Amino acid sequence: MTLGDIPVGYRSVFRNKYRMNQPTPKPKGIARILKAFFYSLQGLKDTCKTxxxxxxxxxxxxxxxxxxxxxxxxxxxxxxxxxxxxxxxxxxxxxxxxxxxxxxxxxxxxxxxxxxxxxxxxxxxxxxxxxxxxxxxxxxxxxxx
Incomplete structure (x- = not known):
């Protein structure tokens, strides 16, 4: 299904609900650093386990x-x-x-x-x-x- 298949009045609802062709926003600043830190800890934990x-x-x-x-x-x-x-x-x-x-x-x-x-x-x-x-x-x- 493409955006062209959806009636004009419903396109914004569909676009917002399914986020068509929109990449998920990436965290910036300290949020990015914290997220990377917790991913790193998860990698250490997984490596220790396996x-x-x-x-x-x-x-x-x-x-x-x-x-x-x-x-x-x-x-x-x-x-x-x-x-x-x-x-x-x-x-x-x-x-x-x-x-x-x-x-x-x-x-x-x-x-x-x-x-x-x-x-x-x-x-x-x-x-x-x-x-x-x-x-x-x-x-x-x-x-x-």
């Missing part, structure tokens, strides 16, 4: 965060130790997003789907290696002394 790897890395970050303040002797060292923990979580979130999109496309195997998932997994691995290297260089020497 991704075991994210839960494990989050637990590791919670345990290691106080250690970063204790083992990092300078603010720069502390920032590097804390930054690597957050980087692992960020990359794991992105990997989970890639996996969700690939799974949404379909369950059948496709070479490109496998490449996308493997690349996401490789990004997590490299980030974990970076975290291990930074923590080894900064945090282990104070423990040895």
């Amino acid at each position: 991704e075991a790897a994210f839960r494990q890395e989050l637990l590791l970050a919670v345990v290691m965060l106080p250690l970063a303040f204790w083992l990092g002797k300078t603010p720069t060292e502390q920032a590097i130790l804390i930054g690597t923990l957050f980087l692992v979580l960020i990359v794991e979130l992105l990997n989970s997003a890639i996996e969700a999109v690939v799974d949404r496309i379909g369950p059948e195997f496709h070479v490109l789907s496998g490449k996308a998932k493997d690349a996401g997994s490789a990004a997590v691995l490299i980030t974990l290696l970076l975290t291990f290297i930074c923590w080894s260089i900064i945090a282990i020497p104070p423990l040895i002394k």
Whole structure:
């Protein structure tokens, strides 16, 4: 049904009721920021529920965060130790997003789907290696002394 099929006297009623060809208004200002914030919290909550790897890395970050303040002797060292923990979580979130999109496309195997998932997994691995290297260089020497 198009607007031309509706008698002239009823067009405004139909247009208002069904909002023909009108995009829904997007929030602006602080409302947009708040909406985005709550969507972000929902994404964290969903990822915690569904991704075991994210839960494990989050637990590791919670345990290691106080250690970063204790083992990092300078603010720069502390920032590097804390930054690597957050980087692992960020990359794991992105990997989970890639996996969700690939799974949404379909369950059948496709070479490109496998490449996308493997690349996401490789990004997590490299980030974990970076975290291990930074923590080894900064945090282990104070423990040895």
